[in-house]
Amino acid sequence: MTTSPTALERFLNGILPENPVYRQLLGMCPTLAVTAAMKPALTMVAATAFVLICANLVTSVIRSFLKPHLRILVFTLTIATFVTIADRLLAAFAYPMSQQLGPYVPLIIVNCMIICRCEVCASKQGPLTALADAAGNSLGFLLALGSVATVREILGMGSWFGLPVLPEAFPRFVLMVMPPGAFLTLGVLLAATTAFQQLRDRRRTPAEEAGADSASPELERAS
């Protein structure tokens, strides 16, 4: 890479083109675990965003002092510190939610998304870019968790944010709020994003893509 992306590019890339969950398959653990309903999902996003923004800022500020072989350790310790702060804050001001999220708040420490952003962006670029990068990726994370939680809560409990949206007569698909439903929802949504991307690629270069398809299906990009 010769030129680093600017702050705006970082911000926009994090939302859709390099969405942490759908595109990079990072942070799958919270995406599957806390998305049975919207409220825990959004609390999780808020906690992760707080940690991501703080960790990115700190890493970016101290980036010139980082030794290459110690950087992962420094990232992890920075993240662990902010996760402790987030966890204590959550326990102090939203105790029931903190109990409901259980081990998944401390598990933010090992969320690959945050280490990835520290490594890719914050350890190379200035605080402003790092802030934009963290904000963009948090928005992307919000989109991902929000979409999964929306599908699961509406199908599983017939409500959204606890408000009823489906008529009483509509059967509740209880499996969706249980573990298998998480895997199923994320799998189908991943396939939907891939299909959408393929459709857009084909529209952009209709002739080449169609020719390649009919000639040699084996040569397709193995995604």
Add this chain to the structure above:
Amino acid sequence: MELFADLLLIAVGAALINNFVLTYFVGICPFLGVSRRLDMALGMGFAVTFVISVAALLSWTLTEFVLRPGAPLPSMVWRAVAGESADGAMDLSILSYIVYIFVIASSVQFVELYVRKFFPALYKSFGVFLPLITTNCAILFGCLEVMKHVHSREWGLAESMTMAIFGGLGFTLAIVLMAGIREELDLSDVPRAFRGAAITMVTACILALAFMGFTGVGANVRDALLGAEAVEAVIEDAGPGDTAKSLGTTEPRPRD
């Protein structure tokens, strides 16, 4: 017998009923990344089992003696520093997460050295996934489970180690099953959009459905182990009203 039954319940619970991957969703990264070939999945599973056991042993020791509220070591230090009259209850649990991640990182370093020295072929095939065990949620999750139960004074070392080892074996079981399915999946005609991670997720959904069949096994195991006299004792303790409730419990009772 009581202890043995508790340990067996914890083992079955950690490996099958509440499988780390399929119920708690921890360790999804290697579950997706390393489950392409059976031998690699098996190696990864055993590496994780080993690291999680070492990390659980260390984190139990640290939690019991240093980190839990009222732990002996900091209280002793505090009394030595502040004099006998000082209130001895120290609580260092706020440092738990930082200490655990340190413990895990060191254990992974240790395993990496060991594998590189004695299994060079396996080391090469793991590639980047071996250091990534540090950020494997399953291991931190194991430490956090140990922390939770040590704080509430329910688990000793035996229970913690049982949970860690069988949790790791449950992870191995899940990832090996997945690898077996994915080797077959390579030969089948998957819709274009589903190729890659999406079909793996849907497969994991079916695996998770299968593992839901283990729900309720715990209560039966306990009844079978403790035999008729224990069941009668429970009935006498509880009175006729809530017999069904106390027999249906799957949680091991806290030991004092």
